[in-house]
Amino acid sequence: MSRIGVVVFPGSNCEYDAAAAVERLGDQAEFIWHTRTDLDGIDGVILPGGFAHGDYLRPGALARFSPVMAAVERFAATGGPVLGICNGFQVLVEAGLLPGALQKNRGLTFLCQPTTLVVSSTSSVLTRHARVGQELVVPINHFSGSYTCDDETYDELVRNGQIVLRYKENPNGSRDDIAGVANKAGNVVGLMPHPERAMSALLGSADGVVLFEGFLGVPLEQPALAN
Amino acid sequence: MIREVLDREPNSLELALYGVMWSEHCSYKSSRIHLRRLPTEGAHVLVGPGENAGVIDAGDGIAVAIRIESHNHPSAIEPYQGAATGVGGILRDVFTMGARPLAVMDPLFFGELSDARQRWLVEGVVSGISGYGNSVGVPTIGGELTFDDCYASNPLVNVLCCGALPTERLVLGVASGVGNLAVLLGSSTGRDGIGGVSVLASAGFDGADGAESLDDAKRPSVQVGDPYEEKRLIEACLALLDDGLVVGIQDLGGAGIVCATSETAARGGVGMDVDVSAIPLREAGMEPFEIMTSESQERMLAIITPENWDAVAKLCAKWEVRATVIGHVVEPTIDENGRAVAMLRVRQGFDGEILAEVPASSLADEAPLYDRPMSRPADLDAINADDPSDDEPVGSPNDDLLDLLVDPAWVYRQYDSQLFLNTVVGPGRDAALLRLGGPGLPYSERGIALSTDSNPRWCALDPRTGTSLTVAESVANLACVGATAKAVVNCLNFGNPEHPEVMWQLSESIDGMTEACLGLGLPVIGGNVSLYNESGGHDIDPTPVVGLLGVVESLVAPPPGWGWREGDDIVLVGTRHANSQYRFPLGGTRWATRRGRRGGHVPNFDAETLAAAIDFVAGEIASICAGVSSDVTAVHDVGAGGLATALAEMVAVSQLGAGIVELEGHAELFSEFPGRFVMTTNDVDAFVARADVAGVPVTHLGTVGGAVLRIGSMINLSVDEVASRRRGALEESLAAVG
Numbered sequence: 001m002s003r004i005g006v007v008v009f010p011g012s013n014c015e016y017d018a019a020a021a022v023e024r025l026g027d028q029a030e031f032i033w034h035t036r037t038d039l040d041g042i043d044g045v046i047l048p049g050g051f052a053h054g055d056y057l058r059p060g061a062l063a064r065f066s067p068v069m070a071a072v073e074r075f076a077a078t079g080g081p082v083l084g085i086c087n088g089f090q091v092l093v094e095a096g097l098l099p100g101a102l103q104k105n106r107g108l109t110f111l112c113q114p115t116t117l118v119v120s121s122t123s124s125v126l127t128r129h130a131r132v133g134q135e136l137v138v139p140i141n142h143f144s145g146s147y148t149c150d151d152e153t154y155d156e157l158v159r160n161g162q163i164v165l166r167y168k169e170n171p172n173g174s175r176d177d178i179a180g181v182a183n184k185a186g187n188v189v190g191l192m193p194h195p196e197r198a199m200s201a202l203l204g205s206a207d208g209v210v211l212f213e214g215f216l217g218v219p220l221e222q223p224a225l226a227n
Numbered sequence: 228m229i230r231e232v233l234d235r236e237p238n239s240l241e242l243a244l245y246g247v248m249w250s251e252h253c254s255y256k257s258s259r260i261h262l263r264r265l266p267t268e269g270a271h272v273l274v275g276p277g278e279n280a281g282v283i284d285a286g287d288g289i290a291v292a293i294r295i296e297s298h299n300h301p302s303a304i305e306p307y308q309g310a311a312t313g314v315g316g317i318l319r320d321v322f323t324m325g326a327r328p329l330a331v332m333d334p335l336f337f338g339e340l341s342d343a344r345q346r347w348l349v350e351g352v353v354s355g356i357s358g359y360g361n362s363v364g365v366p367t368i369g370g371e372l373t374f375d376d377c378y379a380s381n382p383l384v385n386v387l388c389c390g391a392l393p394t395e396r397l398v399l400g401v402a403s404g405v406g407n408l409a410v411l412l413g414s415s416t417g418r419d420g421i422g423g424v425s426v427l428a429s430a431g432f433d434g435a436d437g438a439e440s441l442d443d444a445k446r447p448s449v450q451v452g453d454p455y456e457e458k459r460l461i462e463a464c465l466a467l468l469d470d471g472l473v474v475g476i477q478d479l480g481g482a483g484i485v486c487a488t489s490e491t492a493a494r495g496g497v498g499m500d501v502d503v504s505a506i507p508l509r510e511a512g513m514e515p516f517e518i519m520t521s522e523s524q525e526r527m528l529a530i531i532t533p534e535n536w537d538a539v540a541k542l543c544a545k546w547e548v549r550a551t552v553i554g555h556v557v558e559p560t561i562d563e564n565g566r567a568v569a570m571l572r573v574r575q576g577f578d579g580e581i582l583a584e585v586p587a588s589s590l591a592d593e594a595p596l597y598d599r600p601m602s603r604p605a606d607l608d609a610i611n612a613d614d615p616s617d618d619e620p621v622g623s624p625n626d627d628l629l630d631l632l633v634d635p636a637w638v639y640r641q642y643d644s645q646l647f648l649n650t651v652v653g654p655g656r657d658a659a660l661l662r663l664g665g666p667g668l669p670y671s672e673r674g675i676a677l678s679t680d681s682n683p684r685w686c687a688l689d690p691r692t693g694t695s696l697t698v699a700e701s702v703a704n705l706a707c708v709g710a711t712a713k714a715v716v717n718c719l720n721f722g723n724p725e726h727p728e729v730m731w732q733l734s735e736s737i738d739g740m741t742e743a744c745l746g747l748g749l750p751v752i753g754g755n756v757s758l759y760n761e762s763g764g765h766d767i768d769p770t771p772v773v774g775l776l777g778v779v780e781s782l783v784a785p786p787p788g789w790g791w792r793e794g795d796d797i798v799l800v801g802t803r804h805a806n807s808q809y810r811f812p813l814g815g816t817r818w819a820t821r822r823g824r825r826g827g828h829v830p831n832f833d834a835e836t837l838a839a840a841i842d843f844v845a846g847e848i849a850s851i852c853a854g855v856s857s858d859v860t861a862v863h864d865v866g867a868g869g870l871a872t873a874l875a876e877m878v879a880v881s882q883l884g885a886g887i888v889e890l891e892g893h894a895e896l897f898s899e900f901p902g903r904f905v906m907t908t909n910d911v912d913a914f915v916a917r918a919d920v921a922g923v924p925v926t927h928l929g930t931v932g933g934a935v936l937r938i939g940s941m942i943n944l945s946v947d948e949v950a951s952r953r954r955g956a957l958e959e960s961l962a963a964v965g
Contacts, residue, residue, distance in 0.1 A: 013363075014646065016647065016665075017646065017647065020648055033545075050364060051362045051455065051458070053455070054362070054454070056455070109357075110357045110361060110641045111640055111641070112361075112641070112642060112643050112644055112645065139645060141361075141645065194645075197645050197648060199648070202651055202782075202783065202784065203648060203651060204785075
């Protein structure tokens, strides 16, 4: 059983949901307050959704300076799996752990709705159990989720298979329909959609299970949970 | 009257305290004698009206708290902040009870969108709710959207919040224990929102020269919200309660510190000394009356024992929440008759000069009660007589139907409706359905359902029956997600109570609510009265909004929605004809209102017939939620817009047409009365047999299939036309240039 650290900034709000997804698959979730400076004994880190530090200035811009981020950076550098969901993705981008930036949505409104994602690379901890081309129904919930990057970065992302998830129908104006990207090594992944909200047919979709199973390193031969 | 209470002349600070506390908004002085008629009892009711929120026992060791409020006048002036602070205020009411807020709903009422100002209001209010609610981390799971010219200068922004807590942790806003400390938590106190309850909420808008005059003079009375402060305040307060560090807790809403201190002291029967110089201020030079009555947002008052101060300070520091001792709980004062009187004293320093000294209960509970004159509007008979049910159809029913279709998705897409992984049925359906779960709650397989409903068109014609039918409609909505109604909260939005016609409407409406709640076995566990909704001397139509809370005993599978399947049989469940002088009344329908026909009668309220249909549907759907297989494939309440609208909505959602039998003319297409449901089944014989046993009438309407919605010879529309019209209606109206 893995111990997964769920980082909590003041203003985070999806930490309980991320922990529930981890525990649903049999692993242990532990909240890590943002002032902590170590990640001793932690096997994987999730930066959950929400509004860290109120999203003041711009999403993620203040959170990158929280003491815990230096520890996350060290953890990532040693190959530890790191997942940023929504606001967590914004924090990883601001912290320079992932390339690119997230702008306001094309329509300039907040969007909470289901989206269909298409797996475009399986060379990341998040997508390693999925198939390229596999479609997953996962909701989005953001105001600033339109992914952008310069041409050079984009070419590199494509070349290295770092674009891990794309929207089937682009809801927010993201460059090349990008919903999630990984670092070159594939151990740090960020995505705007919320896979922790897609863990149960009762709530509309269980398509997030395959992503969390990948992230948690659940052995492939183990069958996916039905619901 | 104040002179009688004090037995002397009040000083100017004392007068200011009474001014805000005895405002209509805080004291309910015009409505209280009528509100007493509402039934409030029930075996599962843990806390009834009068507290910060009503609370029921939902089972499995979980209590559910619910509250509804209005933020109408602030939103009329400053829509973003007005709506945002409305959300903030209602959350504090709920976590004051020890409950974590788990869901918000927003019934909204504006003028017609052909007016540019209305479009500005809609966009401002919706982005205010979105901006605050999403950031503070509470899902917004539904609401209502109504457009009518009567709200053009006085929009209504109501907000309902529901939260849950382990039953044993229920907290009441009581100060007790002489020597205990009153600790102000959260924001510093500024000049924003001074007199919000009196200047704004308890007066109408003059509006003599149109909407422009609404704004400027009153804008400083609107508060400004900070959801990040509120989020940390919620977490800090819930953690204080988890750790058992507080004796009592109270939110600071309308009338600010004076309200919170006097209410907690009055409830506890103890005195309270408040040091006005201890209160952290945002700006220099504030007068004591400003400090005491400021409505600066994101503040709470906690009563703690002195021994716990260090722990409280440490926990608040973690959440970056300011905590300041501003008051001491003291012995009540003994008056000359030997009676103990809980005094609220405002001092300059705890040992310093006494600036004000008044009995706490005189502020909190002893405002004058008005029995204002009432009279039935003189023109109501003529309005009732002008009944559109007798109208000959004009034009094409196809166009009439398309005109009624509006998908509110543009609004609710802007709200986080899913946080906490509870949302089984989100916004845009008959009712919302949530798992009964959340941080800190014991596991439960139960679900809770919520619906907010109103029908000002009915209530303008007959406030008593209109309100009864509104309650019935809401209970019917809950049935569509398998829930049995357990409790009612209400937000009574009316005009100027100094108009006898408005007082009559209010009184009738309360009687109608009483009748419906008694007939359907429901307690009213909380409410809010918003008066002075007028502009330029014109009162809004009476707009009682009800919020219904229901429970689903076992929620392991989602209930069927509006999406039907090829080949299913379509049935109408419930009495086909209205209990009315007309088989299919059109008075107060959206169809008639869209044609400028605002007169007529409303159908009768018949609790027994309604309850039979509602109970049958709730039972059918509840068994699906419990995981039992069923022939039922879709269900939709017949509500605003009538049967044709319900069918068209199901067509739009499922992208599948239907062939429906010939109906009894255009009136049956568009007539509105509760207790009817469109359902689909893949085994119609079995379904009809179950309905027969329950004694509920079923009418076979037709079958699902094809790319056209055809209703006899009257309606013939392609699925694409229905779906695209519904999808685009709201956005096209909002994008109009004008």
